[in-house]
Amino acid sequence: MKSLVHLLKFAVGLDSADSQVTDRELQLLLQYSRDAETICEIGCFESRTSVVLAANTAGSVYSIDPFFRGRLGICYTEWVARLNRSRTGARNLVFIRGLSHEVGRTFDLPIDFLFIDADHSYEAMKADWKEWFPKVKRGGYVALHDSKPAVNSPHRLGSMQFYSEDIPKISGVTECDEVDSLVILQRR
Numbered sequence: 001m002k003s004l005v006h007l008l009k010f011a012v013g014l015d016s017a018d019s020q021v022t023d024r025e026l027q028l029l030l031q032y033s034r035d036a037e038t039i040c041e042i043g044c045f046e047s048r049t050s051v052v053l054a055a056n057t058a059g060s061v062y063s064i065d066p067f068f069r070g071r072l073g074i075c076y077t078e079w080v081a082r083l084n085r086s087r088t089g090a091r092n093l094v095f096i097r098g099l100s101h102e103v104g105r106t107f108d109l110p111i112d113f114l115f116i117d118a119d120h121s122y123e124a125m126k127a128d129w130k131e132w133f134p135k136v137k138r139g140g141y142v143a144l145h146d147s148k149p150a151v152n153s154p155h156r157l158g159s160m161q162f163y164s165e166d167i168p169k170i171s172g173v174t175e176c177d178e179v180d181s182l183v184i185l186q187r188r
């Protein structure tokens with residue numbers, strides 16, 4: 001019911017698309033993705049970040065989300081995401097419905113900028129990294145949301161465990177920036 005009310009309010013301009021990405025995080029995402037030809041966002045939600053990424057680049061943004069349907073078979077989040085995209089006229093933003101590991105099996109474009117912000121459990125983060133990191137070009141960037149405790153991400157999440165325990169052991173990446181819960185890594 002809450003989601004339906006939000007969709008209706010969004011449709012008439014009384015609500016905006018939701019996101020946990022802070023303004024400072026968004027600025028960092030824009031800084032590192034500006035020159036990207038291919039951007040992938042794992043976890044679209046209401047497309048609040050996706051449309052801004054799309055407006056900031058001459059390349060293409062692929063945003064992946066299963067858009068889980070509720071009891072009535074409707075995903076209100078997807079409706080907000082689609083409406084948001086059409087309002088902003090982002091023609092270079094493509095939604096891909098599916099779980100990241102399923103989409104990853106067939107997605108074969110080399111990626112300049114990868115933003116992982118989907119299932120934050122430790123196992124899912126590991127799986128997303130395994131599936132998607134090899135597609136990132138050398139010199140390309142990976143942004144990991146909810147990697148550090150911050151005001152917008154106060155609880156200990158599996159994504160934080162993955163960042164603190166696994167990332168230091170992975171060769172071929174250098175951390176180049178961070179703000180709030182977000183870190184930016186570069187593939188060497």
Ligand SMILES: C[S@@+](CC[C@H](N)C(=O)[O-])C[C@H]1O[C@@H](n2cnc3c(N)ncnc32)[C@H](O)[C@@H]1O
Binds near residue numbers: 065066
């Ligand atoms: C925190 S939200 C993403 C927020 C969005 N990136 C933003 O900047 O506003 C997480 C999203 O990940 C999606 N999700 C959950 N599991 C997923 C999976 N296995 N593959 C892709 N997306 C998934 C959820 O449906 C949800 O919309």
